[in-house]
Amino acid sequence: MEKNNIVAPLSKSKNKRKPALWQIILIFIFLFYMLVPILSTYIFSVATRWDRTILPEGLTLNSYARAFKASYFNSSLRNSMILSLSTVFVSLCLIIPTVYWVHIRFPAAKSFLEVLMILPFGIPTVVLALALVQAYNVTPIGRTPFLLIGAVFIYSMPFMYRPVANALRAIDAHTLTEAGQSLGATTFQILMKVIIPNIFPGIISGSLLVFATVFAEFTLTKLIIGARFKTFPLLLVEYTRINGNVAAAFSVISFTIAWLVSLLILWVSRKGQGASAEALRAR
């Protein structure tokens, strides 16, 4: 018996076999599939000419210079920021209270909400855009950035809903709410002081997903508002017809910005959370 006990950990480490060859190959195929487009975009953005050789004939930063100097560069970047941040804000204000409310008071409506959250994936974006344009054209918000925010909010709804709902399910929201009520807090106070701090990681990942999705959104913007509110993806697509290298540079810039904003949101949230994040991690 004793012998077995001593041998057990050893044999366990021996059991940790090296991955089989086919597993390694599979992983490489996957990485290749994922990384090649990104890497080639990066290389293409600094390439001089790249149609006669396997590797670019030379390297230059000219495309970036042209990208930064492009008319609409600043305004489209600003518009994209406005659109993405407003949508994140609207998402936070609408989705969190709704999900909490349904979770606590109308659990029967949960399945309805789940179905609702899959709809944006089911409706083709073009259909959504054209339908919205038709419906709202007669109203004052037709073909304005406000309608666009509403549209991309619907489009990005599942990305906020899913992490928030999961985070809410992970805490005992019911009992925490009742504990708060028995201490004299209103539902709103409980939401702000108890529920939100405890589902914060879910809220952050939801915000990041919504931000990234909306920052790269093209179809809805193009069809609802077009050139009157040029966003970064619109500018990028315009340049694919003018100069591929500059378009690639735009892609890299867009990717970098999304990445930086994500880091910023993470950093701010960590700072704001402090010890309570630690408390949540420990659970």
Add this chain to the structure above:
Amino acid sequence: MAYLELKNVSKTFTNVVAVKDFTLDIEKGSLVSFLGPSGCGKTTTLRMIAGFEQPDSGTIILDGVDITPIPPNQRDIGMVFQAYALFPNMTVRQNVAFGLQMKKTPKDELEKRVKDVLEMVRLQETAKRFPHELSGGQQQRVALARALAVRPRVLLLDEPLSALDAEVRVALRGEIRRIQSELAITTIYVTHDQEEALSISDRVVVMDKGLIQQVGTPIEIYRSPQTRFVATFIGTANQFFGKVAGKKLIVSDGLKILVAKMNSFKEGEEVVVLVRPESIHVTTEQQKREGWNSISGVVETVTFHGAVTRLGVNVNNRRIVADIVAAKTEPISLNQKVWLMFPIDVCQVMAKEG
């Protein structure tokens, strides 16, 4: 007039009757337990008092005011939950201060009260820690402090010790009783653990299937159960089913059992006689004593429980259990023939049904 009154309170959940016609008066400053098996309606009743559930009918009156329509956050009723329900994002101090902040208590007063209640539950030194850094027992003491800090009119405890180890459970229930008496706070304690209910309550409400079975002091509940459910749920009771055969005589499977009080049962009626194991004296030789029943049987099991030893005795192919204090009794072994003696006044006669 009692401090807290429940009048004909009923509640049904989708065709399941949770609480039926519950009427109870609770005196100010007393500790009342709701005791019963799971699904008996004790927690539902507590949640209606807290305001988390609305009764289908009936009223709940606190200090002369009907609180039935008042939302839970305006009732001034504190609650301690089985799962502690401490706010994970707040320190112990912040948890305890939460209710006071909701009431906009001035800062000096707030600090003083937080300090006082933490002292009361003996957790001053943990004020800056987070709930996850505390043991279960400590967390539940914080929850108690948090509920007490706002000085609620009534304190509700919903199986507060069920999630804890046996040792912590016993220590903490003593703490709860001490603090409750010190503050003289009207308290309702829900539990399925009879020992817990009997040891800390002024009064015990035994419930089953949504109905109150009996209300009384712990001693009354234990010594004079009014229904067969109470008698068998609280402690252990031997049951002799039989028929009334005389003024004080009941015949059960050929055994003749004399009882002191027949209550209102008449000759020929089917009844059950209940005898607690600790009321039975075990002897190895037959003794004649006035006012005692004496039946014989064979010892089938001997189980050592520490302070007492429990014997399982076969009497006419029926198992009767008797507790003996080992130190005071002659040694008894398996398959030994013994006499079971019990005074006629410990025999409780009650209806076969119910």
